Amino acid sequence: DVKVTQSSRYLVKRTGEKVFLECVQDMDHENMFWYRQDPGLGLRLIYFSYDVKMKEKGDIPEGYSVSREKKERFSLILESASTNQTSMYLCASSPLAKGGNQPQHFGDGTRLSIL
Amino acid sequence: AQSVTQPDIHITVSEGASLELRCNYSYGATPYLFWYVQSPGQGLQLLLKYFSGDTLVQGIKGFEAEFKRSQSSFNLRKPSVHWSDAAEYFCAVGAPGGYQKVTFGTGTKLQVIP
Numbered sequence: 001d002v003k004v005t006q007s008s009r010y011l012v013k014r015t016g017e018k019v020f021l022e023c024v025q026d027m028d029h030e031n032m033f034w035y036r037q038d039p040g041l042g043l044r045l046i047y048f049s050y051d052v053k054m055k056e057k058g059d060i061p062e063g064y065s066v067s068r069e070k071k072e073r074f075s076l077i078l079e080s081a082s083t084n085q086t087s088m089y090l091c092a093s094s095p096l097a098k099g100g101n102q103p104q105h106f107g108d109g110t111r112l113s114i115l
Numbered sequence: 116a117q118s119v120t121q122p123d124i125h126i127t128v129s130e131g132a133s134l135e136l137r138c139n140y141s142y143g144a145t146p147y148l149f150w151y152v153q154s155p156g157q158g159l160q161l162l163l164k165y166f167s168g169d170t171l172v173q174g175i176k177g178f179e180a181e182f183k184r185s186q187s188s189f190n191l192r193k194p195s196v197h198w199s200d201a202a203e204y205f206c207a208v209g210a211p212g213g214y215q216k217v218t219f220g221t222g223t224k225l226q227v228i229p
Contacts (some may be wrong), residue, residue: 004158035219040124042205042221043159058216090158103149104217106158 003027004107006091012113019078021110023091030096032074033104034058034066037088049074050096081114088112117142117208121220128196129228136191136223138180138206147209148189149217150180154202162204165189176200201227 007022025032031050035043035058045058047066055066063085067075074093078085088111092104118141128134140146147166151159163174170182180191189206206220 040221043219045216048216092159103161103164104159106151106160108156108158 004091004093004105006089006107006110008110009108010111010113012115013078013081014115015080015082017078017081019081019112019114021076021078021089021091021112023074023076023107024072025074025091025093025105026072027093027095027105028071029093029105030071031094031102031104032068033092033094034064034074034076035090035092036060037090037109043090046076083114086112086114117146117210117218119206119208119218119220121204121206121223123223124221125224125226127226127228130198131195134191134193134196134200134225136204136206136225138189138191138220139187140189140206140208141187142208142210147217148180148182149207149209150174150178150189150191151205151207151219152176152202153205153222159205162191196225196227198227198229201225 004025013019033048034046044060049055049068065077088109090109091107094102094104120139149164150162153159162178163172165172165182172180203222203224205222207217209217
């Protein structure tokens with residue numbers, strides 16, 4: 001089975017801090033994704049990556065950046081955390097296939113609170 | 116751009132009753148469609164997917180969904196709900212011709228009462 005592991009289940013940070021959320025997958029998937037999940041809004045795509053060192057903006061990239069130095073690891077970075085970034089963050093991966101036809105495998109999420 | 120609508124935010128059913136969760140999509144071409152389930156405190160798990168072919172799709176945990184092009188719908192069904200089915204359910208549409216970008220609905224939270 002595919003395993004997507006997010007480094008923290010819960011995280012509390014202060015406004016203005018630089019925050020790193022880490023995600024590792026063990027199935028050699030080319031594609032990796034970061035979403036945030038908020039009540040009533042579903043999942044919104046922040047960034048995705050289809051190859052090492054490649055990244056594409058999703059629907060809500062403002063205030064975030066990403067890093068993919070190795071195929072199995074995809075990091076989400078909050079450059080200067082703000083309270084409106086308090087949310088559940090979900091990482092996902094999928095194998096390469098153009099056209100959105102491969103299901104994504106999700107980690108268990110990181111619940112991030114910015115105080 | 117594609118979009119997905121799940122009109123029911125919250126649904127309550129009795130254990131053993133049948134279930135139908137609604138999903139409507141908007142996309143100009145043949146879509147790729149998915150249903151995921153999220154149990155409390157966990158990530159999303161794929162229930163089933165539709166790419167092409169038979170419009171009635173079987174998934175895990177006894178769920179099925181039917182693709183109806185004329186109604187732009189992909190409703191999820193289960194004939195008899197179990198208490199363990201209480202969770203949040205997300206419909207999603209994939210974008211052909213892109214790099215795996217999918218759009219998720221806002222979710223339907225299912226409560227099961229004994």
